[in-house]
Amino acid sequence: MRVGVFGASGYAGLELLRLLLRHPKLEISVVTSEQRAGQPVGEAFPALRGRLDLAFDAAEPERLASRMDLAFTALPHAASAPTVAVLREAGVAVADISADYRLRDRAVYEAWYGPHGHPELFGKAVYGLPELYRDQLAGAQLVACPGCYPTSAVLPLVPFLRAGLVETAGIVIDSKSGVSGAGRKLDAGFLFAELDENAKAYKVADHRHAPEIEQEASVAAGKPVQVTFVPHLLPTVRGILTAVYCRPTQPVSTARALALLQEAYADEFFVRVLPEGETPTLASVRGSNFCDVAAIADERNGTLVLLSSLDNLVKGAAGQAIQCANLMAGFPETEGLLETAFLP
Amino acid sequence: MRVGVFGASGYAGLELLRLLLRHPKLEISVVTSEQRAGQPVGEAFPALRGRLDLAFDAAEPERLASRMDLAFTALPHAASAPTVAVLREAGVAVADISADYRLRDRAVYEAWYGPHGHPELFGKAVYGLPELYRDQLAGAQLVACPGCYPTSAVLPLVPFLRAGLVETAGIVIDSKSGVSGAGRKLDAGFLFAELDENAKAYKVADHRHAPEIEQEASVAAGKPVQVTFVPHLLPTVRGILTAVYCRPTQPVSTARALALLQEAYADEFFVRVLPEGETPTLASVRGSNFCDVAAIADERNGTLVLLSSLDNLVKGAAGQAIQCANLMAGFPETEGLLETAFLP
């Protein structure tokens, strides 16, 4: 199956290339980059020299659509929607990594992102979290791949909301992310000289991933859920570590909380529920499509702590998109994704 | 004034040396190290070559007491108490950086740390947080310098508890610390190869600094306060970033929360209340004795977010100990501590 990658020179796009080069059933036929159109991939990115014999195309979906069966669109939000529309019109299946079709409520989208260029596709996109929407993803033609932070928060939280075990008010999500989550932005704060040995919170209770988390939390709870979402920037390239703080609606021990997670994810290859006493680390998931989750009940203080780790570029972006593409195409879900994290 | 540093070859001890070498009124007369007794300081630590012409002594307080007027004890907990007892007996003023005299309730101490060797000094130590206990520190003879995490949590939280503006139940403290906070421990998890590009939560709701935070929070609130304290390990050498999540007892805006902090710390040199829109960073305080604090109200979700940053080895240990020593000796409080963080 021929696949195109739009926005292939950004971090998520490059990670798609790295992973797709290992995929036995997907063949990269087109890669686009506005800034590098015409340049051979291996010249622009020496890591890819000898691995991929293609040049970047300009992102012209009309012209390129016939050269692919499925497209990954790793473009900035707002830039993605028109490309997606053209590709869908041409019959190309699309796994969109941008934010353009993640939110199902157009008003919420526009409140956080501004006007939407192709609202007609709202409601036609399946939310690409296979652990929650596997059935709808099978054979889907348009998938909106989740944000990195939402994936890390929703996976540990949803089982508790579904079971009614935690209050829907007052949920706090404290996430810590490596800098690749921001893309290849030439911002002074992302320079090595300013980020090494540094860390900070940013967009406190004001990050665009909050409404996405709330959307999925509300579905799970069956009623509106609001969260206080506080992202932090870490001096790492990859990885998201998330702590969700919530209050049980009834006494819950650590053992019971873990049992609930184990039950929820017993059949999920990419979600690993850690045994009691262990906490998720960035290192254990780096480069892999796993999301590790854990739970600790602080019964003394009436607080339940849910923890997760994932690689923002894999399970938080490119890997999850391929997991979705496997479902869209009817391939085994883990195809091309059986990677083990570096150690060390 | 002659000062001795017990445990001078640990990270807090070395930081004391770095800072004391800049202090115009304190002269290092004795440095001890069990492992390096007899070795010249500059030979053991090349960074100190040409800066300090002393050799390490074995930690024998009886023999050494007459060579100092004030001692900093940077020893492991339990090892500190007997040294402190001997020094006090000999009339030496002591700023203790260990945990041995931080908790005022012996039962709480023993529940978290085990039996205490010199409980007779319980209640004779002043808690060395000058912003809260300045009056008692003036002329004190025994000071228990706070833990690094408690300093980072107590400074932003106390004004709100004193004002009755936040609920005393359900407080969550999510802290992120550089690895020097653990001391020079030969633990595989602290190796560069395993910590770089890594991060994790540890001792979730089970860290010894929790009761210390609760002690000071309870004093501020005038009633028992419990907290859920979740420390994280960051891939940085220095620095603690803390987020305190609590629920206002009445509607509180960001502006009002910041005004309360500004009022509380208007006369405090080492606590900088950041303007609205700015969040504390590790870089801005690294190497300095500052603690930067901020507040953001998430009114939509009924959560108040308090943030702080400090250098765990300075305001969280050695710098704060010198700040206390300045008060004990009647020197200006900022003497020797006017350092600016590296940038970059």
Added chain:
Amino acid sequence: MRVGVFGASGYAGLELLRLLLRHPKLEISVVTSEQRAGQPVGEAFPALRGRLDLAFDAAEPERLASRMDLAFTALPHAASAPTVAVLREAGVAVADISADYRLRDRAVYEAWYGPHGHPELFGKAVYGLPELYRDQLAGAQLVACPGCYPTSAVLPLVPFLRAGLVETAGIVIDSKSGVSGAGRKLDAGFLFAELDENAKAYKVADHRHAPEIEQEASVAAGKPVQVTFVPHLLPTVRGILTAVYCRPTQPVSTARALALLQEAYADEFFVRVLPEGETPTLASVRGSNFCDVAAIADERNGTLVLLSSLDNLVKGAAGQAIQCANLMAGFPETEGLLETAFLP
């Protein structure tokens, strides 16, 4: 084909596991670790949870030999030789990652490493650098995989020595390595707190990899070659960057030097000769089995600069061992090794 990994809990051993888990024709049947015997792999190393369903065995080659067709021995030098001897006796093919059989001159071995336990196998091992010894590696039963530094130095240097284009005297090799090259040693200098933002030269002109480089350089030159080898420790986990400084025997331009490298490695998949103007980076090879090489002639000063980069755990250890194993077993040489470096 069933393979065993002796010393599977060290860094080279773990990297073997990561890579072997992707290999379509090699199946891990045994993993040993003295310290972790009996422990399930995924419990000891969370990154491997869900990936490898084995427990560590104690390193008892007599007992284990029948459970494998080929063994990778990733043991410390001196510890490897007896294990290799037992395995060979039992008819198991061995790719040895230790230093025990790299040197062909026993006197040189013993001068640098001390007495050798099984000198009878000296001369029976093929030096496992496929780019130089491919023919002998095909079907070999005992392979001594090269050291990481030697691989990085020998690959760019050998073509020039073979062509007689550089003087054999006065060669200087300045290498910079990430800390994983030292293994999981609990040395204070390898702690994150002491290595981050740090770097230094060590074992200057006194490192055990020098005689190994000299052995292969001498073969290429057809006469004895001595080198000044200066390794440095970098604050990275992985990677070796090497600069070889030598003097041309006749005027050599950058273009001619690059042409010589291109000619030498035209058919080598894992050696990438960079175009003029580009220099090798650690990032471009991290996690992959590539060695990138470049050459710059400083004609003004009569010096030829040869540069290389590789991942010390892949092309410098585990990846190269698998490349050898592929040749030993008659598999395609790149089998299981087509990995692309992370970007970012």
Added chain:
Amino acid sequence: MRVGVFGASGYAGLELLRLLLRHPKLEISVVTSEQRAGQPVGEAFPALRGRLDLAFDAAEPERLASRMDLAFTALPHAASAPTVAVLREAGVAVADISADYRLRDRAVYEAWYGPHGHPELFGKAVYGLPELYRDQLAGAQLVACPGCYPTSAVLPLVPFLRAGLVETAGIVIDSKSGVSGAGRKLDAGFLFAELDENAKAYKVADHRHAPEIEQEASVAAGKPVQVTFVPHLLPTVRGILTAVYCRPTQPVSTARALALLQEAYADEFFVRVLPEGETPTLASVRGSNFCDVAAIADERNGTLVLLSSLDNLVKGAAGQAIQCANLMAGFPETEGLLETAFLP
């Protein structure tokens, strides 16, 4: 004495601020920044909040000259010369941190940097390496502070050239630098996501600091010296580690080489000659004005290895400029510079 800092928002300028804030005899009266003119320093750089109560001025030397007795010009090359000319015209003493007056041969300057705007001041500037030019620096009115790489190479090399102990041909200098040496450049290669866990050589035998090294090496040798200079980029913020490879003109042991360095620098506070067996590290000098040097003779191969470490922003820029200013003003040379490196 009132001092102005031109280009105060760059890395060298900010480091000047950090160090000047500790100087008992120099008072910062003016700070300029084109990009931040009008902005309070503490608002632009939170690390300086509470430390320096000034706003940035636009860099208008005519207008500002009367407000300072001495100026530090930390501007890009070419931009510095006109500012220096105006300041000198107005009678302000100048320590120039740019490259504009380091080279004494105008033809060499123009070959590497292009046309020079104020060649009339060529020959009026003293090269600001106090260890070599102390006498001329006393009372000087215009000082050209050395580049960071040249300082690191010249200090260990000059004693050997002066003594005629090393050949003047074939000298190789392999330097490794933290990224702050490049200034706050918004270059993708300097992003944390692309530099962490990375390293590379750049501008091989083609860096502008080569002619500066050659100038001072030639003075020391009494005849023209050429060097092959190969700089590398390290994943650290600060620090330069340099290895100089040269060939002795007669047999030289490590002991004799170290004795020569000790003799040369016996009276130099800021140059520390390490004892045999120790090598310079970045950590030992970070934040301090020290340059650590060492020598190892590889007698077997006829090569002498000279090593050095320094902090590129201190001894390599701002600290050395203050050391010069102390000499220009007749203050003790170490005034304000007695800082100890962080450990850890």
